[in-house]
Amino acid sequence: MTTLSFTKGHGTGNDFVLFSDPDGQIDLTPAQIRQLCDRHFGVGADGVIRAVRSKSIVEGAAILAEEPAAEWFMDYWNADGSPSEMCGNGIRVYVHYLIEQGFITPERRDTIPIGTRAGVKDVLPGVSGYTVDLGRWRPGGEYLVNARGLRVSRPGLGINLGNPHVVTVLSGDAKLDGLDLSQEPELGPLPEHGANVEFVVPEEPLLKDGVARIRMRVHERGAGETLSCGTGAAAAALAFRHWGGDQMPNSWSVEVPGGRLGVRMFPTEEGEHVSLSGPAALVYSGTVELA
Template structure:
């Protein structure tokens, strides 16, 4: 899951502020939970205050974020700047995943959210997709291909990046992170997925459990757009069907949200960092165990990343 990319005003002068929410669906991916709605023609102004009220866990429905299903061309009409992000691929994506964090801020992408989004599109009859077939989905990170395979959904997440460049990758860090409950500042490695992440390592279950994530960790240098922070514990490797699989345990603090049970882009960033730290010969396949379950991350030599995990719809909601 992401954090805030921008906080735009109304999408257009014709967009109507949300006074009454349309019917909603609640879903989650390894405990990272969302409310989803359809606004095919981009007619709603998703005011940050209204979104934050809806996702509030005590006074609203409660969720880590909100996902709007909107037709790509309709959103381009009111946010023409997205054309630079989507490029020629825009024609492949009938539907766009418009994502808001729990605080109402707009985010680039959400790895768990896009898996739940695919389930939602099929469940609502907005797309017909045979098992194993891929669907192109527009996001603020570009057009991504998503496919369902039984109980799991796989996402081609695009390429990871290292803001610190080769020097950071060689050193294994480019930031210093202080987390309440964890002794001392820890070296962190910045990874974009494309949401910004900084990954740190701890040595034991006890250290991981001691991290107090009710407030954001302090990151130096301060990321200009904020960052998610992943805390990772290495669990070793195993062999599965002749393939080496690395295993890590992870907790995450997400910008604009707080600690969540899972973070898809964060799991990808954590796997990248773990492979960098493990050095030559490290696995390309990683199982990332988060409080909400387990996701698999596959790292290709060209920097492409695939995220695989469950996605579940749990309730239909008719707001009052």
Template sequence: MTSLDFTKGHGTQNDFVLLDDSDGTLPVKLSDDVVRFLADRRAGLGADGVIRVVRSIEVEEGRRVLESEPGATWFMDYRNADGSIAQMCGNGVRVFAAYLEQLGLVTFVPGVRVPIGTRAGLRTIEKIGEWFRVGMGEYSFPAPAEQVALGADSSVAIRGLSGIGGSDARPALSVDMGNPHTVVALASLEDLAGIDFTAPPAVEPVPPHGTNVEAVVPGPQIIDDRGHLTGHVTMRVHERGVGETRSCGTGACAAALAVRHWMTLAGVGAGVDDGRDAGASSVPDAWLVDVPGGTVKVEVEGRNVYLSGPAVLVAAGQVELP
């Protein structure tokens, strides 16, 4: 049997097994079977995903990041619980940052953004207090402009949720955050609590690479302590390759962006966000997103999105691989 050193961490209860391969001496190949064992909540350690710390130069996608940003020394090699490779994870990248800090590989200085490589491209991380703020890159609405202008390009049927107008499905909007998301709006927190995410939602048309599905309920806007208008969303998420999780960072970004877009279409602000501009000024650019595992903050600056939230390392040890 092979022993493997690990660390366990979570971001708003989206949890991960973390592996240090910073010197290239990980004793096993990170195969689908190894990932599934580590993520198994009964036979293994239990996690929503597995994250390997590796030098960007050692990974093809990391070498591409280094071409534009030579300072992106470290690469987040992220796998879903079923072993499938994922492009990005907003909660995972914060936990990755906390792990880099614990390993002594990165020192976070206030006001300085640290570049890292991911399969979704370059990401930046800075530490603000006890939270990490991640530059998530640019978002997009991948559907044709005429569908984006209508606020929906697909439909989603979720067990336990009745449709509208006699259909089992509800209209939804696709959002690309480096990985695919489909966001569907619900009328109330009671509706949100009543849905059944033990079965994957049925999305039409079927996305070619699967999708994460966010069910969201917009809440009342608030004025923060700096006098800024802040939106509010409550969400649950079904992640591709995992199932329902307690949180999803890229999903929180997608949820805020979809609600922000719908608000603009509804005339809350002047003009229409057609996926190419930042939306009307009276629509919030800052959002608090409540998930079952806590709260994160999403900020929109032009086409770029920033995600802030906690990251906690809870345990470390050795596991014997069968």
């Protein structure tokens, strides 16, 4: 048996088991990750995050070549034991964990570079949460989406934020609330590495004080339906802006079952970036025995 010290955290209900392994000496197996994330027989979570220094993980070599200041790597694993490229809620919770554990002590308004399998992401601590620059986004093609509760397949737009998403818009709250996402939605064509699938509707009114407002539910690849998905919220705002045309703003408020997230699109020298803002919380710490 392996005894693991852990902390439970969440960002708008998207929850994670975090543990410290600065020198990269603890390699959990997919079975152990599934055990940790099991909500009946384990701690329960949408994913597991290992706090490891970039120099101590194979993927960290490319990270340090890109940004030598990216000391820490977010080693993120889905609840089914598969690795994931990025997690918008997870990276905010991860930076909060690093600060609370004393691994980093940023000054006010310091941006913290964090290594991920999708490259370096810059995180800015704030008064009421954290903002992460998710970087450049890319369109990911068109799909047909089918899910329990939909009579016919709906068109979906692919958005890549380092991890893949497919977003589809529904006609109203009743359609959104009536979805059964206990079963993975069907996508055609099937993406090579799967995708997170977001279903979105506009709030009423859509525009308020220059900010567009939408509601979203999500089925996450490797986790099932979750209360929130940070990169999914960004993908939903990007897709809705695409469908809405030039009159759509670059500031968005996205309501998810676990709370509300802010999304903003902004120009950079290398192209348009998108940022995600929201809270991060650590709930409790403990130890667990792993087979």
